[in-house]
Amino acid sequence: xxxxxxxxxxxxxxxRILAKEEVVDAYGHVSIRHPDNPKRFFIARSLAPDLVERDxxxxxxxxxxxVRAESRPLYLERFIHAAIFxxxxxVHAVVHAHAEDILPFGVADATPLRPVIxxxxxxxxxxxVWDIAEKFGDTDLLVRNMDHGRxxxxxxxxxxxxxMRGHGFASAARSLIEVVRMSVYLxxxxxxxxxxxxxxxxxxxxxxxxxxxxxxxYRPHAPETWRAWEYWATKAxxxxxxxxxxxxxxxxxx
Ligand SMILES: [Zn+2]
Numbered sequence: 001x002x003x004x005x006x007x008x009x010x011x012x013x014x015x016r017i018l019a020k021e022e023v024v025d026a027y028g029h030v031s032i033r034h035p036d037n038p039k040r041f042f043i044a045r046s047l048a049p050d051l052v053e054r055d056x057x058x059x060x061x062x063x064x065x066x067v068r069a070e071s072r073p074l075y076l077e078r079f080i081h082a083a084i085f086x087x088x089x090x091v092h093a094v095v096h097a098h099a100e101d102i103l104p105f106g107v108a109d110a111t112p113l114r115p116v117i118x119x120x121x122x123x124x125x126x127x128x129v130w131d132i133a134e135k136f137g138d139t140d141l142l143v144r145n146m147d148h149g150r151x152x153x154x155x156x157x158x159x160x161x162x163x164m165r166g167h168g169f170a171s172a173a174r175s176l177i178e179v180v181r182m183s184v185y186l187x188x189x190x191x192x193x194x195x196x197x198x199x200x201x202x203x204x205x206x207x208x209x210x211x212x213x214x215x216x217x218y219r220p221h222a223p224e225t226w227r228a229w230e231y232w233a234t235k236a237x238x239x240x241x242x243x244x245x246x247x248x249x250x251x252x253x254x
Pocket of ligand 1: 028097
């Protein structure tokens with residue numbers, strides 16, 4: 001299996017996991033940067049993530065357009081991915097989803113969405129909220145072009161996740177396994193926070209030191225990370241597409 005085969009298999013697995021874990025439904029998408037050409041990325045054609053097969057994956061440029069003739073409809077919001085890959089050379093994988101549990105935190109400003117549980121630490125200390133209306137006025141809220149995408153990427157800045165007001169979220173990471181993990185735990189962190197708010201009193205967020213300690217000890221292909229990937233893939237019915245913990249994703253810095 002070539003490096004590219006393994007990358008595309010991983011992208012299929014990521015699609016199925018995000019669907020099974022109810023991060024995405026008919027809508028939402030995940031992408032991975034081309035391992036050999038940083039100006040391109042892979043994403044499915046317009047299709048529910050749970051249904052994605054190898055032939056459904058298309059290769060796009062950083063303008064969000066296909067690099068080969070493509071007659072099948074593409075995701076309207078593919079510009080989210082294109083603009084984040086353009087703005088963030090460190091990012092190798094992006095997820096966009098409409099997970100319901102995070103939506104209140106994009107429309108109510110009383111309580112910011114921040115990590116409150118250890119597995120939520122990877123969303124980072126600051127989760128900005130992007131409001132498309134601030135620059136573009138009344139729209140259908142969809143990221144339909146590069147102008148929209150670049151404004152979102154600007155709001156995301158160096159953070160791992162941006163909420164999209166009244167719409168969903170975009171998350172970005174240095175590897176596919178990390179962006180999937182973060183996107184699975186983001187709604188769980190939001191649920192825990194919302195329940196804590198209901199209990200009353202003040203909220204104890206993870207401290208910046210705790211978030212840094214978690215991030216510092218994390219390795220994308222450590223056995224404990226791989227354990228989750230294997231588990232989720234098996235649950236999503238695609239264990240057969242999972243290879244060994246591989247070397248084709250960026251090597252951890254430490
Ligand atoms: Zn959307």
